[in-house]
Amino acid sequence: MALLELDNLSKSYGGTQALRGLSLQVEAGSVYGLLGPNGSGKTTTLGLALGVLQANGGTVRWFGQPLSAATKRRVGALLETPNFFPYLSARQNLLLAADIKHAAPATVDAALELTGLKSRQHDAFKGFSLGMKQRLALASTLLGNPEVLVLDEPTNGLDPQGIAEVRELIQRLATEGKTIIIASHLLDEIEKVCTHVAVLQRGELRAAGPVSAILASTDRIVVRVAPDVPTAALQQALAQLPWVTDAQPEAGGVLSAVLAPGQTPADLNRALFAQGVVLAGLELRHRSLEAQFLELTK
Numbered sequence: 683m684a685l686l687e688l689d690n691l692s693k694s695y696g697g698t699q700a701l702r703g704l705s706l707q708v709e710a711g712s713v714y715g716l717l718g719p720n721g722s723g724k725t726t727t728l729g730l731a732l733g734v735l736q737a738n739g740g741t742v743r744w745f746g747q748p749l750s751a752a753t754k755r756r757v758g759a760l761l762e763t764p765n766f767f768p769y770l771s772a773r774q775n776l777l778l779a780a781d782i783k784h785a786a787p788a789t790v791d792a793a794l795e796l797t798g799l800k801s802r803q804h805d806a807f808k809g810f811s812l813g814m815k816q817r818l819a820l821a822s823t824l825l826g827n828p829e830v831l832v833l834d835e836p837t838n839g840l841d842p843q844g845i846a847e848v849r850e851l852i853q854r855l856a857t858e859g860k861t862i863i864i865a866s867h868l869l870d871e872i873e874k875v876c877t878h879v880a881v882l883q884r885g886e887l888r889a890a891g892p893v894s895a896i897l898a899s900t901d902r903i904v905v906r907v908a909p910d911v912p913t914a915a916l917q918q919a920l921a922q923l924p925w926v927t928d929a930q931p932e933a934g935g936v937l938s939a940v941l942a943p944g945q946t947p948a949d950l951n952r953a954l955f956a957q958g959v960v961l962a963g964l965e966l967r968h969r970s971l972e973a974q975f976l977e978l979t980k
């Protein structure tokens with residue numbers, strides 16, 4: 683069963699259609715990245731999923747149930763930067779936030795521990811680095827020990843050090859068993875922490891699935907033939923293989939092509955050798971998520 687299921691969600695603001703029939707599922711245990719350019723509908727999607735916005739159509743189900751006070755208690759969210767009191771300590775700020783959320787005060791300790799702020803819990807918020815401030819914001823989403831975290835652009839406005847801190851924290855939370863849903867336009871971030879990704883453009887889903895599958899679908903294999911083999915012979919041999927597509931000559935006398943899912947470079951080497959084509963080189967060229975994203979949203 684999917685932990686979160688969005689089915690055919692639509693949302694418009696006046697004349698602006700922000701989401702058009704969006705459907706996606708998030709499985710328990712995944713780190714799910716919602717990617718898209720500015721204005722593509724990421725924040726709108728999270729707002730609808732959390733019930734802070736009303737959809738014009740479609741349904742949201744959490745844990746197999748419609749959105750309710752009970753399902754909301756199982757989800758921690760960070761949609762915008764929370765207001766912390768500068769002169770209060772990290773601990774005092776979290777105790778206040780726990781009180782507002784009706785979360786057990788005992789969960790403050792767990793949140794401080796998980797975010798690595800325990801040793802600084804008595805220090806005033808105002809002296810914190812950007813990364814620590816954001817870690818405190820993440821700590822506040824952990825109050826009440828939710829199973830799922832929903833984070834909108836969690837590394838926005840951070841310096842490189844802060845970005846690294848937040849990325850490590852997200853990875854740690856995932857290994858602790860939290861399911862995490864992150865909206866971001868930082869592709870690099872998504873590629874490093876996410877197991878799954880959905881790409882939005884102008885309110886429509888362009889692609890969704892495991893990061894490895896989205897990337898693998900466009901990995902190219904680059905082959906070089908031995909000097910005594912004409913490139914034309916290689917092209918002909920490749921044309922015989924139905925699981926090799928988009929063969930293209932490239933600079934330097936090499937050819938690149940795309941292998942069907944499940945086919946390996948070794949399979950290609952064997953199949954070409956069987957046709958009498960001996961290779962002098964063969965390598966897999968990984969495509970970055972960024973390149974894939976640009977392709978999907980161009």
Ligand SMILES: Nc1ncnc2c1ncn2[C@@H]1O[C@H](COP(=O)(O)OP(=O)(O)OP(=O)(O)O)[C@@H](O)[C@H]1O
Pocket residue numbers: 695696698699700718719720721722723724725726727867
């Ligand atoms: N309150 C609002 N009133 C009117 N239009 C809105 C409102 N909120 C969002 N929109 C519009 O809906 C579309 C989707 O916006 P949304 O904020 O969901 O996108 P986003 O992908 O989160 O973008 P960003 O990364 O810039 O936050 C955009 O065209 C935006 O201008």
